[in-house]
Amino acid sequence: MAERERALAPPNGGVFVARAEVLSADGLRRAVTRIAHEIVERNHGVAGVALVGLQTGGVPLARRLAAELERIEGQPVPLGSLDATFYRDDIGLRPLVPEAVTDIGFPLDGLTVVLVDDVLFTGRTVRAALNALNDYGRATAVQLAVMVDRGHRELPIRPDYVGKNLPTRRDEMVDVGEAGVSIGSVVSR
């Protein structure tokens, strides 16, 4: 789940105020293209590769990556979306309601799954997603693609493909959208 959505959703409330642009729309597009090429290179093509976007921020990104991979390799890549809410480790600590329904229309057995998210922060969402993926079949391998790695990991998780490494303060907020990537903070309304 995109941290921006979570921070803005009730009960937190508030508005995201951007401080600086980190990637322009063009920069974002180039990063998607580069990551797509890296995926092709690492996996020697896209045969046996599937993309799974994490709800909600990773889903549009996964869609863009899938289009790019198809353009490069000339063959479609299976695309799914995953909501890992029920696998989170903070259930019971705060109200957690899923934002969307998981949609993985193909068995993962034998595939190399590239998990896609917009921002990698503590790594807890990815941990939940890895457990969730397991319930959809035994993937041969799982790789992680993120647009922004902002540090502050709390678990031994690292990305395989990164759009941009961005040093941040813990209390800052990173927003990934169509128009690019910006950094800022959430102020209460």
Added chain:
Amino acid sequence: MTTAPTHLLSVADLGAEGIDAVLKVTDNFVEVSARAIPKVPALRGRTVVSLFYEDSTRTRLSFETAARRLSADVMNFSVASSSVKKGECLRDTVETIDAMGVDALVVRHGSAGVPRQVAGWVGASVVNAGDGAHEHPTQALLDCYTIRQRRGSLEGLRIAIVGDVKHSRVARSGVLAFSALGAEVTLVAPPTLLPPSLAGWPATVSHDLDGVLAKADVVYLLRMQSERMTEALLPSLREYTAAYGLTRRRAALLPDDALVMHPGPLNRGVEIAAEVADLPGSVITAQVANGVAVRMAVLYLLLGGPG
């Protein structure tokens, strides 16, 4: 910050917004239920106890399946093999179970208001699984979900609830939930099977089933509760079927896309003709399947928040 609800005792407590919230999360659990491994770790370490003072197959199994699919531990209390047989009173039984450290009590009882009473005695969340002729909120929720699944929305739908309204908690919860979501509800029953007063019920009454059926989007048949029929309310079951049963002839009056619903267990040949229950418009098995997902949503929303 709004505090999450701790009990589900009545549809009236939920309101349209609360019903919507449950139905939205139900979508996720329908997806979970369709998977090869229909289980998520969301309520690991939580304990759910089903406390049934009345017979039940589907509701009890449905709740227990729901709890297990959320990875909760399930304890099962059946009156027949418990200390109730030694004369233990309800409050002592409930407080004993609560003292074992349970997180939710799913309560069914023959008397109206018992779940609310129990909620006042325990620290656990209480879910009403049917109390006397009062309410059966999870049944209403799964009915709303099933209708929404087929028709997109309940807004403006004409829903006929037919049969023993007087003794039916399903009818009570259904009327409240359907009307909260914008449906027009008509109760169809002989006068002897209607409650003495319908003041405050957001529904109209008719005794003309044929007329209602021709314009109905949903016909909801209630079970003839012969075990509750202590008074002579009907001349005979055959007479009831003739006037209020969904016979094959009557089913032909329904619009083509109308849904036929029933909370189960079916009395084939009484309130519903055997072959009508198997028509394409019949969503009775979908109701049962959705029941598990809806109860998963209810348990998750009650137990998944900060405790």
